[in-house]
Amino acid sequence: MTRSSRGADNPFAVVGVGASAGGVEALQAFFSPMPPEPGMAFIVVTHLGQGYESALPQILSRSTKLPIVPARHGEAIEPNRVYVLVSDSVPTLRRGKLNLRQSANRHEYNPIDVFLASLAEDRGEYSVAVILSGTGHDGTLGARAIKEKGGLTIAQQTDQTAPRYPDMPDNAMASGAIDLKLPVQDMAGKLVEYVQGLGTLAVSARGDGRSQRDRIANACQAICDILRDELGHNFAGYKERTFLRRIERRMQVLELRDIEDYVERLRQDRPEVVQLFHDLLIGVTAFFRDKDAFEALAERVIPHLFEDKGTSDAVRVWVPGSATGEEAYSIAMLLLEQMAELKARPKVVVFATDIDDPAIGVARAARYPAAMLKDISPQRLERFFTGDGVSYTLSKDVRDLCIFSSHSVIRDPPFSRVDLISCRNLLIYLDKELQQRLVPVFHYALRPGGYLFLGTSESLTQHAELFAPLDRKNRVFQRRDHPGVPLGLPLLIPHWRHGLLELRPVVRNQPGLPLRLVAEGRVIEQFAPAHVVVTRDGDIVHFSTRTGKYLENAPGVPTRNLVAMARRGLRLDLRTALGEAFEGRRTIRRNGVHVELDDRHQVVDIVVEPLPDNHQELLFLVVFCDVGAPLGHEQMLPASIAEHAASTEQLESELREWRERVQSVVEEYETALEELKSTNEELLSINEELQSTNEELETSREEAQSVNEELNTVNSDLQRKVEELDRANDNLRNLFEGTEIGLVFLDKELVIRSFTPAIKTIFNLIDLDRCPLLTDIVSELADLNLRNEIEPVLANGKSRERRVVRRDG
Numbered sequence: 001m002t003r004s005s006r007g008a009d010n011p012f013a014v015v016g017v018g019a020s021a022g023g024v025e026a027l028q029a030f031f032s033p034m035p036p037e038p039g040m041a042f043i044v045v046t047h048l049g050q051g052y053e054s055a056l057p058q059i060l061s062r063s064t065k066l067p068i069v070p071a072r073h074g075e076a077i078e079p080n081r082v083y084v085l086v087s088d089s090v091p092t093l094r095r096g097k098l099n100l101r102q103s104a105n106r107h108e109y110n111p112i113d114v115f116l117a118s119l120a121e122d123r124g125e126y127s128v129a130v131i132l133s134g135t136g137h138d139g140t141l142g143a144r145a146i147k148e149k150g151g152l153t154i155a156q157q158t159d160q161t162a163p164r165y166p167d168m169p170d171n172a173m174a175s176g177a178i179d180l181k182l183p184v185q186d187m188a189g190k191l192v193e194y195v196q197g198l199g200t201l202a203v204s205a206r207g208d209g210r211s212q213r214d215r216i217a218n219a220c221q222a223i224c225d226i227l228r229d230e231l232g233h234n235f236a237g238y239k240e241r242t243f244l245r246r247i248e249r250r251m252q253v254l255e256l257r258d259i260e261d262y263v264e265r266l267r268q269d270r271p272e273v274v275q276l277f278h279d280l281l282i283g284v285t286a287f288f289r290d291k292d293a294f295e296a297l298a299e300r301v302i303p304h305l306f307e308d309k310g311t312s313d314a315v316r317v318w319v320p321g322s323a324t325g326e327e328a329y330s331i332a333m334l335l336l337e338q339m340a341e342l343k344a345r346p347k348v349v350v351f352a353t354d355i356d357d358p359a360i361g362v363a364r365a366a367r368y369p370a371a372m373l374k375d376i377s378p379q380r381l382e383r384f385f386t387g388d389g390v391s392y393t394l395s396k397d398v399r400d401l402c403i404f405s406s407h408s409v410i411r412d413p414p415f416s417r418v419d420l421i422s423c424r425n426l427l428i429y430l431d432k433e434l435q436q437r438l439v440p441v442f443h444y445a446l447r448p449g450g451y452l453f454l455g456t457s458e459s460l461t462q463h464a465e466l467f468a469p470l471d472r473k474n475r476v477f478q479r480r481d482h483p484g485v486p487l488g489l490p491l492l493i494p495h496w497r498h499g500l501l502e503l504r505p506v507v508r509n510q511p512g513l514p515l516r517l518v519a520e521g522r523v524i525e526q527f528a529p530a531h532v533v534v535t536r537d538g539d540i541v542h543f544s545t546r547t548g549k550y551l552e553n554a555p556g557v558p559t560r561n562l563v564a565m566a567r568r569g570l571r572l573d574l575r576t577a578l579g580e581a582f583e584g585r586r587t588i589r590r591n592g593v594h595v596e597l598d599d600r601h602q603v604v605d606i607v608v609e610p611l612p613d614n615h616q617e618l619l620f621l622v623v624f625c626d627v628g629a630p631l632g633h634e635q636m637l638p639a640s641i642a643e644h645a646a647s648t649e650q651l652e653s654e655l656r657e658w659r660e661r662v663q664s665v666v667e668e669y670e671t672a673l674e675e676l677k678s679t680n681e682e683l684l685s686i687n688e689e690l691q692s693t694n695e696e697l698e699t700s701r702e703e704a705q706s707v708n709e710e711l712n713t714v715n716s717d718l719q720r721k722v723e724e725l726d727r728a729n730d731n732l733r734n735l736f737e738g739t740e741i742g743l744v745f746l747d748k749e750l751v752i753r754s755f756t757p758a759i760k761t762i763f764n765l766i767d768l769d770r771c772p773l774l775t776d777i778v779s780e781l782a783d784l785n786l787r788n789e790i791e792p793v794l795a796n797g798k799s800r801e802r803r804v805v806r807r808d809g
Contacts, residue, residue, distance in 0.1 A: 012079045013040040013126045013195050014093070016119045018112035018142070020047045020134025021705035022164030024059060024713055026156060026184050027132065031064035031082065033188040039195050040128070042082040043071065043098070045091055045115045047134070047702045054086040054706075059713045073100040085111075090390050092118035092371075101390055110367060112168075114391050116142025117369035125150035125245050126198065130187065131172045132156045133163030135702055137362050141324060143177040145372055147279075148286075150245040152194055152252075154180045154187055165705075171358035175324070176278070179253050194252050216244075219259040223247065223276075226266045230273045231428075235280060246279045277428075287326045288375045289424075290456055294330060296474040297422075301451045302338045305419045306346065313346040318418045318445065320353050320409040321426035325363025325402070326372075328352035329394055331422055332401040333384050351415055353407035360404045365695075366394040396688075410434060414445040421446060424475075425455035432462075439463040443479060452477040531623040533611065536582055538562050541619065550595060550604065550624045562622065568596045574606060574622075581608040581620055592627070600630040748794060750774050750787070762806075782807045 019027055023046055031042075048054055060082065061068040070086040075098050077083065085091055089100040090111050112131075116139065119127045129146045131139045133156060143153045155169035155178045163169060163184075172178050182190060220243065228234045235243065250272070251262050266273050288294045305315050315335070319328040332350050339345050354360055369391055373381060385392040409426070421442050427435050442452055443466040452467055454460070454475040460467050467477035525545055532551075533542035540560045551565040559565065563575050573590045581588040590606040607623040736743070742759035746752060750773050755765060764778045775786050781804045793800050 011123070011126050013128055013198060014077060014119060014123050015040055015042045015128040015130060015191065016112075016116045016142070016146075017042055017044045017130045017132065018046075018116065018134070018139040018168070019044070019132040020112075020136070020138065020165070020168060020702045022133030022709070023706060024056070024709040025133070026163055027056070027060060028063040029184045030130070030132065030187055031060055031066065033185060034064055034066060035188075035192065036065045037080045038066075038188070038192050039079055040191065041077045041079050042066075043077070043091070043093070043115070043119075044082065044084045045112050046085060047111065047138070047706055048085070048088045049700070049704065049707055050088050052088065052707055054084070055710050055714055057084045057086065059710065059717075060084065062717075071098050071100060073098065091115045092390065093122045094118065095122065101388075110138040110141070110369075110391065112139040113142040114369040114371075117145040117371035120145040120149040120151060121371045121374075123149075123151070127151035128191065128194075129153045130155075131169045131178070132184065133165045134168035135165045136167055136698060137171040137358055137365075139168050140172045140175050140177065140358060140362055141369065141372065143172045144175060144324070145369070147177050147179070150242065150249070152180070152249060153178045154182060154190070157181045157183050171361070174356055174358045175362075176356075179249065193255075197248070197252055197257075216259060219263050220244070220247070222263050223266060226263075226273060227277060227280075230270060231277055243280070246276065250276050250279060286375055287373060288330050289327070290474075291375065293424075293453075293456065293474040293476075294334070296471050296476055297331075297453055298334050298337070300471060301420060301453070301476060302334050305335075305451075306338060306342060309346040310344045311346060315346050315348045316415070316418045317348075317350045317420045317422065318353070318415045319350060319422045320407070321423065322352035322354050322360075322363060322404065323356065324359045325352060325366065325404065326368075327422060327424060328363070328402050328404075329366070329398055331420075332398045333380060335401065336384070336397060348401055350402045351418075352402050352404045353409070354404075355406060355408050357406055360406060363402075363404050366399050368392055368394075409438060409441070414441050416445055417447050418445045418450060419447055420451045420453065422453040423455075424453060425457065427458045428455065436462050439466060443467070446479045448479065448481040450479045452479070529623050529625045531621060532562060534562050534578070534620050534622060536618060536620075538578060540565075547624070549597065549602070569593065569601075570595045570604070570606075577606055577608045578620070578622075581610065585610050585618070597630055602630045603627040744774060746774055746790070750790060752777075780806045780808070 017027070017030065027044065044056070044060075046054070046056065057068045057070055064082070066080060066082050068082045068084060071083040071091060075083070077093070077096050077098065083098065085100075087100070089102050092099045092101070092115060116127075116129050119129075120142070127146045127149060128151055129139070129143045131143060131154070143155075147153050153172070155172050156163045156166075157169075169178075169181075173181060180190065220240075224235050247259065247262065251257075251259065254262070254265065254272075256262050256265065266276070305317075309315065317331060317335070319331065322328045328350050335348050335350070339348065352363065354363075370387065370389055373385070373392060376385075381392070384395050384398050386395060387393060409423075410430075423438075423442065427438065430438070439460060439462065443463070446452065451470070452460075454477070456475060458475060460469075460477060466480055468480055470476045470478045528544070530546045530550060531544045532540050532547060534540050538561050540562050550567055550570060551562070552567055554564045563571055563578070566574050570593060573593045577588045577590045580586075587607065587609040589608075593604045593606055595602045595604050603626070605625040605627055607621075607625070609621045609623070611619045611621055736754070736756045739756055740758050742756060742762055744752060744755040744759050744763070744765075752765075752772060752774055755763075759765060762780050763774070764780075779786075784804050789800065789802065792798075
């Protein structure tokens, strides 16, 4: 009975080895130190060209004592054997048996991802992923799937013994899915050690020895206490077997034998506490992870995003920490389902951001192994995916909604005017200080009434005043539009603007100041017109005295914007003057502006003038000059009627002119917009074609590189055999020339192929005679018919001896 048929009581580890360009050399170094009975099975998956039959089994058989066999469909996996993919089929593992599926288009698959994902589903914690030399990101998703199931992941170290093509191991490491980074020649020893200790901790916890069980239980409780004290998360209710497996894996990575040693390590090494915490929370970006939470989002949030929105409006969603895209695409599918019920559809954009560029590359490809889509309903799978049961690609409708970009939610400015932020299981990776900084950022980024969607282990206890809970259980919150204490974003002010925000002391009459400065300051303070200094945005950076006559605080949140603070009657002319001054960088005047002062009116002249460019930011001086004394309502009425009559015609003329200009601009804008839309669609189409072509060329290059490496290895073997044949031929030649026995070698047609020098005394041969018939050569033997002697030997294969004499006796 083979070990593969012993059932789940005595399982063995299965190692999936992924390699591409540069993989032959790495695979030879990987298997060379492997012992004959390592206690695990190996399945090697590489990138192969269509129709190419790999010679890798013959090549690897010279580097290891392990049996190397080609992978065959339906074959049961046994330990201590190496199975090598030799054709361009797509391999998977199901119930301990290999399944090989021929691919109609090999460019649609990442065979390493597909196999590792199926390995994770089939073997669980007894699965191991090894990522060796290669280009691209194949293997990243598969390694994450194995880590989620509690298996071990190893990547070829990219320093010292660097792989020839480091992209595949580098991308897998950048995604956070790799447990060990090792030189390829050190992997065999580590794997053997790992397999020998696999499952021992969980077995001890369930064993018969009470003291051993109690010791492990106490250690687990101590680990839970450390996680709670250091990170504020309680894992007391975590599944015992999974919890022990995560601990056991970290112990094996750190080469620790005793769980109490690991507890002591946690007490002294906070980064290890964080690493264990990450391991306990892996797998948080699967499609529709936490089904109940996504159902709550679809029912209570998604429909409200489209309320009162038409084709000219937009629905904006932000998914920070999007990793490989599963969460962003899940929300995009919910949005498309809601849009299908609408007659007028607004523009929908899902901004998916992450700091992990390789993960963003995986997300943009939108290609996932079937084993990673188990949480997607058959209806959604059919509607939003295309595939054949092995690998699936998201439809263009879903991909078009999502924009993936590199962005740090901590370092970079946030998106704005967002309707929904889905930040699931990102805050738990940050300390409390960063969490307190990010929640106000999310509040700022959302529109009034916007929604925040968090993970099940996250909460907003620190900033409850900013968000109202919509569904506490599923962590759905709604933005409070009027928080009790207004919170702003941390200001990142360029050094050259610091002077604008400094508090400057008022100049006073102090002893020692020159009389002229004192007098001029007094004149400016008492007799100069009121004025302010503003930026291009209209924000006031300096007030003079007596500005209260023209400005007042606006209701609501305090502001320093000049137009918002302007009194009634002043705002329209002030806004127009500022706009013209900002655009033309010239002095603008507005005369005869009426400002309402409670029960009186003041006629004011406004001057907006750019200040000399002493700063990198242009500033403007706004001066208010009174024209006469304030007038009451009775005094203002006759003057207002005459003034209004005179200006009405001018205003109507200006209005007609502006309407014509606006109409012309609108027509030009619409024409340009149509052209831009057409151009954008063409560019999108061209970009998709180029991206598809680039992927095919990249895959073909990898396949050609792998084939070339195999051919180089085979060529080296053939060259070595040719050298061996040359040496053997030289030895035979020396033997022929040194022997005194006459020998002649014939083929079936009695044609001479070779002979020794001694035969020349019997047959009249010279060194050039290699092809004539022996029967045509004159011999010194009497009464001998060679044909009659040789033909019976050729017929029955039996040797024949006969004594002969020379003609000369």
